[in-house]
Amino acid sequence: MPYNFRLIISGAIFFVMLTTMISCSKKEVDKHSIQIKGSDTEVNLVQRLSEVYMEKLPDVSIAITGGGSGTGIAALINRQTDIANSSRPMKNAEIEQAKAKGVEPVPIMFALDGLAIITHESLPVKSLNLDEVASIFKGEITNWSKVGGPDMETSVYGRQSNSGTFVYFRDTVLKGDYAPSVRRMNGTAQIVEAVRKDKAAIGYVGIGYVVNEEGNIISDINVLNLASDANTTGVSPLESENVKSGKYPLSRPLFQYTNGIPTGKILEFVQFELSDEGQKLIEKEGYYPITSRHMEHNRSLGIIK
Amino acid sequence: MKLIKFKEKAIHFFFFLTAISAIVILLGIFLMLLFNGIKMFKDVSAFDFFFSTVWNPTAYGEPSYGILSMVMSTVMVIIGSMIIAVPLGIGTAAYITEVAGPRTQEILKPIIEILAAIPSVVIGFLGIIFVGPLIAKVFNLTSGLNAINGSILLAVMSLPTIISISEDAIRAVPKDYKEASYALGANRWTTLIRVTIPAAISGIVASIMLGIGRAIGETMTVLMVTGNAPAMPHSFFDSIRTMTATIAIELGEVPYGTTHYYAIFAVGTILFLMSLSVNIIAELVTARYRSRRI
The missing domain is CATH 3.40.190.10 (Periplasmic binding protein-like II)
Incomplete structure (x- = not known):
């Protein structure tokens, strides 16, 4: 049955190719890419910040999706995102739920909004x-x-x-x-x-x-x-x-939540957002830089010096 | 010899599996909806669920889970869309089969089929930028995001189904009927209205039912254009939120295992039952129409 044989061989080759592709792309994701998800209020702002950041560091890739703060927080709890954008503080019930799953949400304030x-x-x-x-x-x-x-x-x-x-x-x-x-x-x-x-x-x-x-x-x-x-x-x-x-x-801080104090690429990106350059960009996008009080909060988390 | 027999059996089994997979999937979906949905009744009474008009699971105070307004909203856009799509669809089908020349048919039929291929999100977009402002202008409203907008777009989306199935039904009417009608001195219009369409009526009803089935489950379009206000609708000019839109909006953020989570499944179960019964009616009517033809 040469026909069947050929089918099996081509099927096997296809399967091997597919698995290699998937495993390769997965590694790629782990190494360089940051997933950010959540607040619709923040999505364009963070998009702009990441575009400027990626221009400076082309080996980093940041993927941002909206969907709402609740969606972002749910994704953080389910470990489907590195950073959850949220325009509101997490509710107690959400924090408990996160802790039950071994996720330690850390609130970073990076911009100010006047709703x-x-x-x-x-x-x-x-x-x-x-x-x-x-x-x-x-x-x-x-x-x-x-x-x-x-x-x-x-x-x-x-x-x-x-x-x-x-x-x-x-x-x-x-x-x-x-x-x-x-x-x-x-x-x-x-x-x-x-x-x-x-x-x-x-x-x-x-x-x-x-x-x-x-x-x-x-x-x-x-x-x-x-x-x-x-x-x-x-x-x-x-x-x-x-x-x-x-x-x-209706002045309110805009949050980004991470699982534990961020490290590596994620930390570097957050530090960029909080830098003078990042804060200037935020102001250019129509939002406002955070006050010294909020900056002090971020400092107490150990994110910036 | 034995090998061939074994192969025969294996192939037989394989096709049996593919055939029953649809049944297994259907049953699986229904049971998943039912078992999750039913857990909601631990916290919410069935009476409140079916007869309360307030759906507010993320309330500031006490949450409430009444689906009446969204069921009414769904029913309302369906009725609205059928008021538009049924005359238009049957008229088009009658034109294609009875009036149009072969060249017109050749052009018209593929175009109607292409209409079915337009993604619902594109139709929704059309609703926001074009139909909405138009409705607001014509009816002197401040906003065009309302039930009428949803009805118009759903009518557009169910038209291809209604047209192509009605067309088959009208085409299947035996020639003798028409000839007998002409012989009695009836003109084409009378023949069409009095003989052909009544003879094809069960097929046409089936097409309407399938059109409703198409419209009931439609999510993206209504989500985009009906304004999504979860209030009890009073007129076609009100903003409404359908069952599909509610599920789509809330499933993304609902915490797993809460009453709200199970309530969404309960809404899904009701929606499933509604669309199932519409399909069963269509099936029954078609069965009758087939038996009559023989």
């Missing part, structure tokens, strides 16, 4: 306080006229539950549940796109998403000034001072 509340440019409402924002997202206010706008139903955009920003916003602003009518968008960029087209829209996005490559605010949207309560005046997250000092009520 922006954005509306359509044509909306006359330019400033709100936190309570008003909370009422809109909780569904207690459903018409813009209640907060000094035109008689128009609000059209509210948020993220999905796997988003760190979804959790951060719920826990710090709403302190309750989102209204079911809030649209759960797949990514931050989708919120920006939807708000640009929707005259009654309000949504929350990381500050890096409201500026384009030239550093100008994206057309058709307005970044609201935000006050912590009815008695204070609203401040803009576009002024770095407001975010750094915490005067802007």
Whole structure:
């Protein structure tokens, strides 16, 4: 049966080739590549940082995917990623779950975000306080006229539950549940796109998403000034001072979690992010460099000198 | 001699294995869904699961697991898509078989088949950048991410199924029927509406059922364009979140072994049963139509 014989031989050759290819590529992965996964707020920022880093050190390859902070943290717990980007601190339950699997999550703070509340440019409402924002997202206010706008139903955009920003916003602003009518968008960029087209829209996005490559605010949207309560005046997250000092009520550090104190290539990359060059890049991307207090936290972990 | 007999048997066995593998896989999937899904009822009452409209497993306070709004959302986009796709699909099928010349047929048929090959994510993209803004403009809404948008896109996606199966059914109507109708003095339109389509109706119903089956399980498109607001829908202008979208969104982040995890499997089980029953109906109707033809 020469035909069958040939089939078996070619099959065997194919199999050997396949296994060699897989084992080779696996080694390649172990040696040089860093896997980063998680926060959608951070994904473009870290992408940019890694591009610059890889240009300097071409033998390092960094693969970044988004999917939300929850997705990144789940991947870290399941040892499927080296770094988990997260726009919120890990929950206690997650830390316990990680420890049960022998994973030791270490929180590194590498950038500052002033979570922006954005509306359509044509909306006359330019400033709100936190309570008003909370009422809109909780569904207690459903018409813009209640907060000094035109008689128009609000059209509210948020993220999905796997988003760190979804959790951060719920826990710090709403302190309750989102209204079911809030649209759960797949990514931050989708919120920006939807708000640009929707005259009654309000949504929350990381500050890096409201500026384009030239550093100008994206057309058709307005970044609201935000006050912590009815008695204070609203401040803009576009002024770095407001975010750094915490005067802007939604200033928050952005995290990267590693399994144990990072070493080798991963440590070098994190150190690059925290270096002057890295922090300058972060500012160029629309986010803000971390304050000395956050830097002190990173130093206490032993990541930087 | 013996070797040949053995070979015969081995080949026989091999094909038997391939044939039953589909059954094994189907049963395996169903049991996996069922056994995981059923564990949810330890923490959630069946009544709350089926009749509560609030699905909020990641609540700030007490989580709730009611699937009514998402079942309604799924049913709503299906009905919407069929309102659009059924007349369009049957009309196209009737045109191809009864009216169009052979050249038009040659051009039209492959184009409709290509329509089935467009990836759902591309159709979703179309929904975001084109259909959504259009709906907002036409109906004077602020946003076009709603049930209508999903219905339109699902209609587009189920059209190829409906057209090609209805077309087969209409083609299978015996020539005698039509000739008898013409002999009685009926024109082409009357013959088509009164004779051909009624004669092919079981095949057409089967095509609609398979179209629904296609639409029920569709995930990416509805996820992208329906706005994903987990509220109880009141009209086609509301943002909705279907069962498939909920599963796709939440399975990525849910911690293993929690109530939320099992609840997602329970939603999957219900979705599976819904699409299974649609397929069984299609199968039954087709069986009837086959037996009638003989």
